Amino acid sequence: MQARRPAVMIDALAAIAPGTALREGLDRILQANMGALVVIGDGPDVLAVSSGGFLLDAEFSAQRLSELAKMDGAIVVTPDASRIARANVHLVPDPSVPTSETGTRHRTAERVARHLDIPVISVSEDMSIITVYRGRYKHRVEPTPGLLARASQALSTLERYKHRLDTVEGTLNELEMRDQATVRDVALSLQRTEMVRRVADEIYDRIVELGSEGRLVLLQLDELVAGVADDRLLVLRDYAADAAFDRAESALAGLADDELVELSVVARVLGLSGNDLDAPIAPRGYRQLHRLPRLPEPVIDAVVDRFGSLAKMLTATADELDAVGGVGAVRARGIRDGLGRLADAQLG
Numbered sequence: 641m642q643a644r645r646p647a648v649m650i651d652a653l654a655a656i657a658p659g660t661a662l663r664e665g666l667d668r669i670l671q672a673n674m675g676a677l678v679v680i681g682d683g684p685d686v687l688a689v690s691s692g693g694f695l696l697d698a699e700f701s702a703q704r705l706s707e708l709a710k711m712d713g714a715i716v717v718t719p720d721a722s723r724i725a726r727a728n729v730h731l732v733p734d735p736s737v738p739t740s741e742t743g744t745r746h747r748t749a750e751r752v753a754r755h756l757d758i759p760v761i762s763v764s765e766d767m768s769i770i771t772v773y774r775g776r777y778k779h780r781v782e783p784t785p786g787l788l789a790r791a792s793q794a795l796s797t798l799e800r801y802k803h804r805l806d807t808v809e810g811t812l813n814e815l816e817m818r819d820q821a822t823v824r825d826v827a828l829s830l831q832r833t834e835m836v837r838r839v840a841d842e843i844y845d846r847i848v849e850l851g852s853e854g855r856l857v858l859l860q861l862d863e864l865v866a867g868v869a870d871d872r873l874l875v876l877r878d879y880a881a882d883a884a885f886d887r888a889e890s891a892l893a894g895l896a897d898d899e900l901v902e903l904s905v906v907a908r909v910l911g912l913s914g915n916d917l918d919a920p921i922a923p924r925g926y927r928q929l930h931r932l933p934r935l936p937e938p939v940i941d942a943v944v945d946r947f948g949s950l951a952k953m954l955t956a957t958a959d960e961l962d963a964v965g966g967v968g969a970v971r972a973r974g975i976r977d978g979l980g981r982l983a984d985a986q987l988g
Contacts, residue, residue, distance in 0.1 A: 645845050652759035652774045655680060655721060657851025658784055660985055662721045665705030675765030676709040676835065677745050679716045681758040682725035684714060689752060690902070709763070714748075714902060718987050749773050781951035784853050791846045791857045795864070798839045802864050805832040807945040816923050818984045819951045824917035826879045827906040834892055834900060840865045863917030874930055876910070878923040878950075884911025932978040935971075941967050943975065954979055 645653075656663045663677075669676045676695035679686060686966075693713050698704060700723050708715050713728035733751035741747040749762040760773045761773045770781040782790075812829050815821040843861050847854035873889065880888045891909045899905045904914025912921070928950055929940045947953045961972035 645674050646775075646777055648757075648774050649772070649777045649779055650845060650848050652680070652772050652780075653779065653849045654851070655759065656761065656770070656772065656781070657849055659852025660721070661700060662705070662717070663799040665700075665702035665850065666761065668702055668706035669709045669763050670768055670770070672706060672709075673765065673768070674706075674763070675745060676705075676761070676763040677731070677749055678705070678759065678761040678763075679714055679729075679731070679752060680721060680760070681719050681756070682716050685756050686758070688724065688753065688806045689728040689731055689733050690714075690716070691732050693726050696724050696727050698724050713970070715876075723851075728981050741781050746771065750778065781849070784850065784906050787846055787850050788853065788857070791843060791850065791854070794839060794843045794858065795860055798836065798843065798861070798864055801832070801836045801839055802868075805829075805836050805868070808832050810927070813928075813982075814986045816928065816950055817954070817983045819922065819957075821921055821923060822917065823907050823910075823912050823914075824903055825922050826875065826910065826921060827903040827914075827917065829875055830872065830892060830909070831900060831903060833868060833875070834895070835869055836865065837872070840868075874927040876924040879910055879912075879921060881911030884909070895941065924948065925953050928979060928982060929975070931982060932975065935975070939964075939966050939971065954983060 656666060658963045660834070666676070667909070693716075696708075700717060700721055704724060705715065705717075708724065708727040711728040714731050716726040716729055717724050717726060725811065727935070731748050731752055733748060733755050735751075737751040737754045739747045739750040741750050743764070745764070746762050749760040749771070750773050752758070753760040754776055757775045762769070762773070763769075763770045764895065772781060773949075808825075808829050809832075812821060812825050815825055819974050840861060843857065847858050847861070850857065872892075876885060876888050884891075888909055888911070892906070895905065895909070902914075903917055907914040907917060913919070926940065926944060926949065929935060929943060942964050943961070947956060958972045958976050961967055961970050961975050964972075
């Protein structure tokens, strides 16, 4: 899986995504077979590396940007790209700042972006491409049709991952009702959940780059991953050792891809031994209680604190449930009957 783009680059790509006035202006420059250098930011640090040009301070428009690109110098816009601050500016960044670029415009763009840590956009006249620089990061903007094709392919991958996750979680539900869950079953569920999350994050990054063209992709993505994050947290609450719970979620997200495929490594994130993946393990009951309708979180916490495991909840009487603070007779019968129906559905 690809690593997520850094937040600063995602913000820069959002600023030039399809549907924004800045992107419309950049597209106009490409269509006119021109080049451009656009700096997003007009603070004192930008002025310190600027020479010549003229003060404009005009409201931003795509037409103005493309017209100003006819001049050789850089165009400086405000951080929110609402106004064009200066035009025809000669940028003089620190020559000691490293750059991997060879063309004059791209070298200047990369050096300014590295030196000032602001977004700088270079439009190549010869290659007809848009490149965004921010700090030490660089991204070549892909045409929208190509991005949509990649997003569609990623959605297909996510659908397969989600189907496998649903299968694994269905198996875990059945095993929990039989009191036969093992460390392997729990680790597999968390592994599949994390895989789904990582693919979804990659798609979210592409949606940012797609801008207004990514609405349909976003709807499909939200539908696919609905509830996945909540389910992962409930699995952690059910099985993570007390000492490991606070860091378990971040530790799982921090695993490298080659570590994630090792169930023994995932088990250790839970604070469990990865040496015996077939060791039995009992759920506390959070996941199953959350499947019951209209059951408040404080009541769920109170029931788990009182019984400690799903197995004891399944055998508890209505009177025993009623004795838990905040439950009450009506809710006690609802919990008992609800858990019974879930058990019957899972065990056939």
